[in-house]
Amino acid sequence: MPETRSPLRADARPSRAFGRRTLLSACAGLAAALLCAVGPASAQTYPTRPVTLVVPYAPGGASDALGRLVAKWLQEKLGQPFVVENRPGAGSAVGADFVARATPDGYTLLLATSTTLAINPALYKKLPYDPLTSFTPVGLVANVPFVLVANPSTGVKTLKDFVALAKAKPGTLTYGSAGNGSPQHLFMELLKTSTGIDVIHVPYKGSAPAMNDLVGGQISLMVSDLAPALGQIQAGKITPLGVTTAQRLPGLPDVPTLAEAGVAGYEATAWQGIVGPAGLPPDIVSALSAQLRAFVADPATAEAFARIGLQPISDTPSEFAAYIRTEIGKWGPVVRATGATAD
Known part of the structure; x- marks a missing residue:
């Protein structure tokens, strides 16, 4: 910042009071400038x-x-x-x-x-x-996003089929999850509450072993995150019944949402x-x-x-x-x- 000089003559001597006022004014101006600089510093310099x-x-x-x-x-x-x-x-x-x-x-x-x-x-x-x-x-x-999938041996091809089978045979169908309290567990429990069905929870230590057992027929169903399920769906090893999102998924355009399939208001991601x-x-x-x-x-x-x-x-x-x-x-x-x- 360029130095500011007094308009007084070089040989002039300012009064002691004027000097103090000038000094105080300068200090106040400097403090204000510093405060202005500090205020936005974190936004300007972070990180x-x-x-x-x-x-x-x-x-x-x-x-x-x-x-x-x-x-x-x-x-x-x-x-x-x-x-x-x-x-x-x-x-x-x-x-x-x-x-x-x-x-x-x-x-x-x-x-x-x-x-x-x-x-x-x-x-x-x-x-x-x-x-x-x-x-x-x-x-x-x-x-x-998640998708409800079934092993083909269950014979179900739609959510309506699944609900009908579960109500005809309460407590016999099993579903897998990544563990107690996992999204896979809770999303199915929400579906159970919404449809009034009774299916048995089988918790695993992660979604991968649960998906392996679903493909192998050791469990009947699963609410799975999309990534591990998509390849198995495309290979015909599991059957998609509905997606948990509010809209259909680009990767599964022919699979309805669970709300479209009959569970009004269902959405879980x-x-x-x-x-x-x-x-x-x-x-x-x-x-x-x-x-x-x-x-x-x-x-x-x-x-x-x-x-x-x-x-x-x-x-x-x-x-x-x-x-x-x-x-x-x-x-x-x-x-x-x-x-x-x-x-």
């Missing part, structure tokens, strides 16, 4: 060092793949490394707790899922974090979004939110999502916060009705 994106699941799955896509985008757009750190355990609670305890400076973020924020609060009696107060929502990025620790500065939230919305809107993202069985979804931080509350209210009663617990 200035590597950012950790915690994925609370093991490497290799859809969540891990999504986390790396998000990290790659943010790294390219914001000019600093975004490093994915896998912290699996306790149905994503281990990774979530780690981020909840982190400094809220934008350098530790979490890929949070519907399990993390909407299901775990009812599933765990002693959850180490609060989904509503431990985090700052930044934005949703993906929906995970897992979802994934980005959150930070509670108290994340609003300007950093805004900067990250804008990039997430751009990421979701990019055509290359839609193509990448299709390959791993995801659907792009976007919202604002406030909309995400409201959605979390809605989902807790939706899934809490379903979890409690099943009696499932992870403690």
Whole structure:
């Protein structure tokens, strides 16, 4: 900034009072300038060092793949490394707790899922974090669609067939899931409640072994995320009865939604979004939110999502916060009705 000089003659001597007033005025101006510079600094300069994106699941799955896509985008757009750190355990609670305890400076973020924020609060009696107060929502990025599938040996080809068979033989059909309290478990329990049927739950340690037993005929049915089911459907090894989303899926255009097939109002998807620790500065939230919305809107993202069985979804931080509350209210009663617990 160029030096400002007094218009007084070089040999003039200002009074002592004038000097003090000038000094005080200059200090006040400098303080104001510094405050203006500090105010938006985090938005203008963030990030200035590597950012950790915690994925609370093991490497290799859809969540891990999504986390790396998000990290790659943010790294390219914001000019600093975004490093994915896998912290699996306790149905994503281990990774979530780690981020909840982190400094809220934008350098530790979490890929949070519907399990993390909407299901775990009812599933765990002693959850180490609060989904509503431990985090700052930044934005949703993906929906995970599911499909109800049956082994061909059941003879069912539609949801109507399945419901009729289940009511004719209550307590004899079996369905698999990725474990107690998993989306596969809860989505089927919601379907059971909606249709008044009685089928037996067989929990597995993950969706892959459940899908293997469905193909092999050891279980009758399964609500599966799309990615592992699609190839088996295309090979004719399992029969799709309906998708859990509000609209039909591009990968299965001839398969109706469960609502279209007769279960009015049925909609159930897992979802994934980005959150930070509670108290994340609003300007950093805004900067990250804008990039997430751009990421979701990019055509290359839609193509990448299709390959791993995801659907792009976007919202604002406030909309995400409201959605979390809605989902807790939706899934809490379903979890409690099943009696499932992870403690």
